Amino acid sequence: MSGDPLAAFRIEMNPAAPLAGTPLCRRDELPDPGSRGFSWEVGGQVFKAFLIHLKSQVFGYVDACPHAGWPLVGAGQQYLNSEASAVICRVHGARFIPENGHWINVPDVEGLITWPVEVRSDDIVYVA
Numbered sequence: 001m002s003g004d005p006l007a008a009f010r011i012e013m014n015p016a017a018p019l020a021g022t023p024l025c026r027r028d029e030l031p032d033p034g035s036r037g038f039s040w041e042v043g044g045q046v047f048k049a050f051l052i053h054l055k056s057q058v059f060g061y062v063d064a065c066p067h068a069g070w071p072l073v074g075a076g077q078q079y080l081n082s083e084a085s086a087v088i089c090r091v092h093g094a095r096f097i098p099e100n101g102h103w104i105n106v107p108d109v110e111g112l113i114t115w116p117v118e119v120r121s122d123d124i125v126y127v128a
C-alpha cells in the first residue's frame with residue numbers, strides 16, 4: 001500500500017473533528033458492551049468516529065479502517081462482534097482489540113486511530 005490512506009481521517013487535519021470538551025453522550029446511554037458512531041460535517045469535510053463501551057470503560061476511535069480507509073461499520077452501527085471481543089471492519093473483515101485498537105488478524109500494520117475521549121464526573125463522555 002502506498003501513501004497514507006488515512007491522511008484524510010487524521011483528527012488534526014480534519015476541520016470537522018469536534019473540539020476538546022465537546023459532549024458526546026451520557027455513558028449510561030451506551031450499552032455495555034456496546035458501541036455508537038458519530039459523524040460531523042463542516043464545509044464538505046466529514047469526520048466519523050465511534051465509542052466502545054466495554055467493562056465500564058469507554059474508548060474512542062476514528063471510524064476509518066487502516067487497511068483501506070473505509071468506515072468500519074455497516075448497517076446498525078455495531079462496531080463490536082457478538083462476543084464483544086473485537087472491533088470489526090465489515091468491509092474486508094479486519095478485527096481490532098477493543099481496548100487499544102491494535103490489529104488482531106493482520107499483524108505488523110498500523111491499528112485504529114485513537115480518538116481521545118474522557119468520562120467526567122457528570123458521567124458524560126467528552127472529546128478529550
Ligand code: FES
Nearest residue numbers: 065067089092094
Ligand atoms: S477496509 Fe477494513 S478490512 Fe479492508
